[in-house]
Amino acid sequence: MTDFLQLCFAGLALGARYALVALGFVVIYKATGVINFAQGAFVALGAYLAFNFRQTWGLPFAVSLVLAVLVGASIGAGTERLLLHRMVGRPLFALIMMTVGILFVLNEVITWIWGQRTLNLGDPWGQDKVTVGDVVLPVKDLWTLGLAAVVLAGFFAFFRWSDLGLAMRATALDQEAAMARGVDVKRVFTLSWAVSAGVAALAGVTLAAGPAALSPGIWLIALAAFPAMILGGLDSPGGAVIGGLLIGVVQTLTAGYQPQHLPWLGESFHVIMPYVVMIAILMVRPYGLYGTKEVVRL
């Protein structure tokens, strides 16, 4: 039982990181209809920026975190202004490929600047642990869950009550109608990229926390967040969170139990478990758990 609780907690902490990345996907998708493959690069960028502020410049960790999120967000907005803006009205496929191209370029720029080595982010949590009953809870996971919860609450408050949030929701619903009501749609696009890259930066920092956990391969997390996003439904922020947590828990439980109980599934089956869950759920619900069903007109 202790094992089970331990795994569940680890799964939730992992899932919170997936949820943050998936949330970034959903924000851009909702506003612009584009799946942003470059999200993984923004995750890595955020983590490396935080490293730069913390270790190279020696700023306090909290300041580094905030700065990384802000700078990451402005780079996201800049990318949208510079590249995606020119693609308005082009086929979605072209836009998606554009983000793939951006992913390749950004990833290499990151390794160009910071190299291939594994780095130490220098977070204050390190290896610290808290013991509750028999379950050992790493402090960084507690912080991750806390930060994710705060961001999510902020998200829902922002979309629910702020003017900009309303503008974003209106744009997602119907671009032309939103424009006709005076919403600056272009600004909404740029803003959605900024928000998404900012959340990605936060996810990156929580992923890179701990000793020697920062390496260029960190962007791969975004690939595992795809199932989380799709599972919840592409356009549902709440779905992204639930999808993320679900995938996190399922993956950790698989990693914990599959080698003993289902060894024939092969080594490190937990890596592909998210995709298996995704395919199974999509076969039953083609628009994910909470996605909007597409209405097609002739």
Next chain:
Amino acid sequence: MTRSSANRSLVRSHRDDVRLWRTVSPWGVGILVVLAVMAPFHTSDFQNTIAVYAGVAAIGGMGLNLLTGFTGQVSLGHAAFLAVGAYTGAYLGQELELPLLLWLPGAALAGALVGAVVGPFALRLRGNYLAIITIGLVFIAQHVFANWTSVSGGQNGRSVTAPVAVGPVDFASLEVLGRSFTRDQGFVFLVWGLVGLVALTMKNLTRSRTGLAMQAVRDRDRAAEAIGVRLARYKVLAFVLSSSLGAMAGALHGSYQRYIHPGEFSLTVSITYIAIIVIGGIGIVFGPILGALFVTLVPRLIEEISPSLPFVSTDTAGGGFMTVFSLNQAIFGLLIVLFLVLEPRGLAAMWLRLRLYFRAWPFSY
């Protein structure tokens, strides 16, 4: 009625529109074929190696083009089909010792079967959902081939010694009129012969009823359905054909390289194939051939010139410098972006425009 060659481009009926040699004379193609056959004699083994890889990529690319370019189903799972083909070809050719004429079609058939299993996903899922689920395929295929050790040799891969002989003609040690050819030269003939065959098949397919139905599905699937195109049939068919071509490319890749391992069939390969059709020209039959040549040649070119670039280094550990591999990846990404912004229909469109310019001369604009 005889037509002069000046009249070739005149379109007066549907028959004219779908004519195979509408703008190219068979003579021109003949000369091109002769040149292509001559080429491997004058190139080095290294250049022939590149030509073989480009040819393999062209075959796989034409498969993906049929699915994505002509039927409009975005798939990021092409690497999975390549893997299926590569391992099937290796198993049939090596363990079962079947000849080329059996293991290559066998690999294509295995790809077609997997395509037929995956195809129905496209009926249930649309657009983005389909693209992401096909990413899942790549990871699942990699996992299967990393663990199915009796066939795949596991994570470390396996050797491939599938024979490449058709009857008495062995492409690995070709001998014609007393002259012997290297293995690389032989493979250039084999692979590019197949490229020609596949391109002709594609051209014929896309101008047939089936091809037109697929393009109708691409342009607007619901409208196509409303005028009587059976969505299920054509979507699944596109998946089957596309994945069998992908599998064929994978099998050729394996037999040429004589070694395969699961890491070779990663998501990056799928993305490279998408880049091949984007850069080459999406929805144009010969586009992937141009794209494959381009995507295979550019990295070599960069390797050639990189020693003279000051910011490129061979040291992978420290920051501040870029490795040749990184530079390649970055330029690859940049090319995708630039082509999408500046020339969305790719190299093939450049060629078509150039041709139009000369055809309309002296009234070109």
